[in-house]
Each structure stands twice: as structure tokens, then as C-alpha cells.
Amino acid sequence: MVAAVLVLVSLALITVYFRESDEGALHGAQRIGLSVAMPFEVAGERVARPFRDSWGWASDLIGAKDENDKLRKEVEELRQRLVQQQTAVSENERLRALLKFVDGPTFPSGFDGVATRVVGRPPSAYNQEVLIAAGSSSGVQRNDPVVTKDGLVGLVTDVTSNGAKVTLLTDQSSAVSAVVLESGAAGIVRHGPSDSSALILDRVSKDELVTEGDLVITAGWRSGNLESLYPRGIPVGTVKSVGQQDVDLYKRIQVTPLVNFDSLAEVIVLVPRNR
Amino acid sequence: MTADAIKAAALMVVAALVQVSLASTIEVAEGHPDVVLVLVIGIALLRGPLFGAVVGFWAGLVLDVVSLETLGLTSLLLTLAGYFAGRLGDVTTKHSAHPSLVAVGLGTIGFAFGSALLHFMLGSTIAASEFFVGVLLPSVALNLLLAYPLYGLCRRIFQPEPRERREVSPAV
Numbered sequence: 001m002v003a004a005v006l007v008l009v010s011l012a013l014i015t016v017y018f019r020e021s022d023e024g025a026l027h028g029a030q031r032i033g034l035s036v037a038m039p040f041e042v043a044g045e046r047v048a049r050p051f052r053d054s055w056g057w058a059s060d061l062i063g064a065k066d067e068n069d070k071l072r073k074e075v076e077e078l079r080q081r082l083v084q085q086q087t088a089v090s091e092n093e094r095l096r097a098l099l100k101f102v103d104g105p106t107f108p109s110g111f112d113g114v115a116t117r118v119v120g121r122p123p124s125a126y127n128q129e130v131l132i133a134a135g136s137s138s139g140v141q142r143n144d145p146v147v148t149k150d151g152l153v154g155l156v157t158d159v160t161s162n163g164a165k166v167t168l169l170t171d172q173s174s175a176v177s178a179v180v181l182e183s184g185a186a187g188i189v190r191h192g193p194s195d196s197s198a199l200i201l202d203r204v205s206k207d208e209l210v211t212e213g214d215l216v217i218t219a220g221w222r223s224g225n226l227e228s229l230y231p232r233g234i235p236v237g238t239v240k241s242v243g244q245q246d247v248d249l250y251k252r253i254q255v256t257p258l259v260n261f262d263s264l265a266e267v268i269v270l271v272p273r274n275r
Numbered sequence: 276m277t278a279d280a281i282k283a284a285a286l287m288v289v290a291a292l293v294q295v296s297l298a299s300t301i302e303v304a305e306g307h308p309d310v311v312l313v314l315v316i317g318i319a320l321l322r323g324p325l326f327g328a329v330v331g332f333w334a335g336l337v338l339d340v341v342s343l344e345t346l347g348l349t350s351l352l353l354t355l356a357g358y359f360a361g362r363l364g365d366v367t368t369k370h371s372a373h374p375s376l377v378a379v380g381l382g383t384i385g386f387a388f389g390s391a392l393l394h395f396m397l398g399s400t401i402a403a404s405e406f407f408v409g410v411l412l413p414s415v416a417l418n419l420l421l422a423y424p425l426y427g428l429c430r431r432i433f434q435p436e437p438r439e440r441r442e443v444s445p446a447v
Contacts, residue, residue, distance in 0.1 A: 014347035030339070048296045
């Protein structure tokens with residue numbers, strides 16, 4: 001009897017939670033609960049960090065040699081590219097000055113970074129989310145983009161006074177408008193259909209040129225008063241494979257994210273300066 | 276009983292914090308060890324279905340709050356896990372360490388299927404191959420590894436209730 005009542009209460013909670021707005025009573029109570037628990041979560045994260053690092057170290061050790069060889073080759077390539085790009089950047093700045101070019105908000109200028117620690121991860125395999133230790137008291141608000149030094153992580157989807165929930169780019173509900181840096185092909189990066197850590201670049205026309213290894217960055221569009229939640233220029237990933245079939249409307253592009261979502265420890269929340 | 280309830284409530288708060296800050300970051304394929312589930316099952320085996328269901332409900336509520344997840348979702352699954360583990364404890368024995376493996380194995384499978392079903396109903400899907408190979412198998416393996424030590428911890432905190440004295444007819 002008691003178990004049946006508890007099951008009914010749980011079902012009622014799920015129903016009310018889904019039906020009410022984000023400012024509803026249950027959401028509010030949950031935020032207060034998290035605010036109370038957050039100091040303990042931060043303390044727990046500090047205690048757990050050595051164990052987590054050990055696990056990460058052991059996991060990374062597998063395949064470290066192969067990765068080392070690959071990275072050495074990549075460093076050589078990147079050195080050559082750096083020289084070319086430094087020349088291009090200086091030329092770009094000079095030409096922009098000549099044209100008096102007016103630009104929208106771009107990354108990283110126009111944003112203040114709130115560096116914070118990842119303190120928790122919900123135990124479900126279905127929701128790709130993390131909890132961070134910065135909240136509204138640090139200036140973080142809903143829909144603020146979150147990055148690491150490697151690239152885009154996701155978006156703040158819930159905020160308490162001293163914590164926030166970040167929905168990762170690999171979550172089924174996430175999508176970001178993006179462009180391929182090399183060709184300018186535009187599309188939408190979202191969760192892949194099979195592997196939860198894989199991304200796809202969808203809605204890229206079949207006549208666009210995209211090749212393996214191309215860099216995908218956020219598009220940061222603006223249309224009237226509406227603009228993308230993500231500023232232009234945040235690296236998202238590299239093109240892993242490109243395919244297309246006659247029956248498809250768009251190219252099939254798989255993207256390898258630049259961020260390792262399994263070992264997120266610190267992130268930066270981008271807070272717009274003009275807010 | 277009151278002392279047991281207080282101990283269980285405190286243990287579940289600590290377990291939820293450990294789950295969110297440590298256990299959920301230990302990932303094998305897509306599976307994680309589930310400290311809270313194993314503890315709920317352990318307590319239910321020792322204290323029966325009613326106590327197991329209440330502890331499961333409380334644990335799920337705490338877990339949903341500290342991870343900002345849909346309120347009630349984990350409560351529902353852990354209430355059922357606690358109840359059925361308690362029933363299993365009643366029909367097997369509360370004094371052996373072995374039922375924990377069976378209960379944890381069955382509980383993890385039931386929890387995974389229940390979770391998949393609820394998330395499917397709420398709009399989150401997962402490929403079948405990813406569910407079986409990526410989530411279910413690693414989760415069962417990791418939870419079975421946790422079963423003995425955590426059941427031992429439960430037995431230390433919640434002493435098994437004294438065995439009922441049986442009437443034995445004298446041998447003729």
C-alpha cells in the first residue's frame with residue numbers, strides 16, 4: 001500500500017514537473033535544494049578528484065603511444081598552418097580597417113569568461129549534462145554558452161544562485177548552427193543517431209565541398225532582433241567522414257568533437273559584456 | 276525503526292553526493308556504477324519491501340534534486356527497486372551475503388529497462404545496441420563489483436533482524 005502511494009506520488013511529481021514552467025514551485029524547490037547541497041557537492045568533488053584523475057589517467061594510458069605519434073604529425077602540420085594563418089590574420093585586420101567593417105559579437109571578444117569547476121554529472125546515460133559550481137551570483141544566466149580551451153561544450157540550461165546545469169552538445173536536445181571553416185558550408189551540428197558521443201553536421205547541401213579534417217565552428221547568425229545563442233567562431237569539431245547518397249537531401253557528415261566530454265573538469269561560461 | 280530511518284536517510288544523502296561527484300564520472304562504455312541503487316537494494320534486502328520502498332523514494336528524490344534532473348523520475352524507479360528487492364529478501368534469506376548479487380543483478384537490469392522506458396516516454400531515445408552493449412552490460416558488471424562491499428556496509432549499519440526461532444519436533 002505504502003509502495004503504491006509512493007509510486008503514485010512519484011508519477012504526480014513527474015507530471016507536475018513537466019507541466020509547470022521553469023519558475024514553478026517544484027523547479028524552485030529543486031533549485032533551493034541544490035543551493036543547499038552545492039557546498040557539499042563541491043566538497044565531494046574535491047575529495048573525489050584524485051580518484052577521478054586516477055581513473056582518467058588509467059583510461060588515457062590505453063592507446064597513449066598511438067595518440068602520441070598522431071599528435072606529433074599534427075603538431076608539424078599545425079606549425080606550417082600557423083605561419084600561413086598569422087599572415088592571413090594581419091592581412092585581414094588591415095583590410096577590415098580599410099573597409100571600416102562592422103562586425104557582430106564574436107568569440108572571444110565581447111564576452112567575459114567565468115571559469116568554473118565541474119562538480120557533478122547526473123547518473124543517467126540519457127541526459128548529457130554536467131553541474132558546474134558557478135551560478136547567478138557569478139553572473140551566469142540561462143542560455144549562456146559554455147566552452148573549454150578546446151572548443152564548445154554546451155549551453156547553461158538551469159541556474160541556481162551558486163550552481164548551474166550545462167546541457168552538453170552531445171545531448172539529444174542540443175543543436176548549434178555551424179559552418180565549415182574551410183569552405184563556408186553551413187549546417188546544424190547535433191547529436192548523432194547511434195553513438196552518444198558522436199556529432200553530425202546536418203542540412204549541408206550536397207553541392208557544398210566538405211572534406212575530412214575540416215574544422216567546424218559556430219556560425220553565430222543574426223536575423224533582426226534574433227540571434228544565435230552561440231557567438232561566431234567557437235571551434236566545435238573536425239569532420240570525421242563525409243558521405244552522400246542519391247536518395248538523401250543533404251550530405252552525411254560525421255563530426256568528431258574537439259572537447260572530450262567524458263573528462264570535463266573545468267569549463268568557462270561565456271557571459272556577454274553588454275548584458 | 277526510527278534510528279534505522281535516520282541512518283538510511285543520512286546514508287542516502289551521502290550516497291547521492293558520491294554518485295553525482297564521483298561514481299557518474301567513472302564511465303565504462305556508457306555505463307556507470309550506481310552506488311545509490313546498490314545501497315537501496317542492500318537496505319531493502321535487510322529491512323524488507325516497505326522500508327526498501329521508502330528508502331528508494333527518498334534516495335531518488337535526493338538524487339533528482341542534487342543533479343537537477345526531472346523530479347520524481349529516479350524516485351519512481353528506486354521505489355520499485357527497493358520494494359522488489361525487499362520482496363526478494365523476504366523469500367530468500369536476510370542472513371546470507373549471496374542474495375545481494377542476484378538482487379543487484381536483477382535490480383540493475385530492471386532499473387535500466389525502466390529508465391529506458393521512462394526516458395523514451397519523455398522523448399529521449401537510445402539505440403538498442405548502445406543500450407544493451409554500452410549501458411546495460413557495463414552497468415550490471417560495475418554494480419555487481421559494488422554489491423559485496425556495499426552490502427557488507429549495509430549489514431554493518433543495519434544489523435540483520437534476529438532469525439525467527441523455529442519449532443522443531445523432537446525426533447521419534
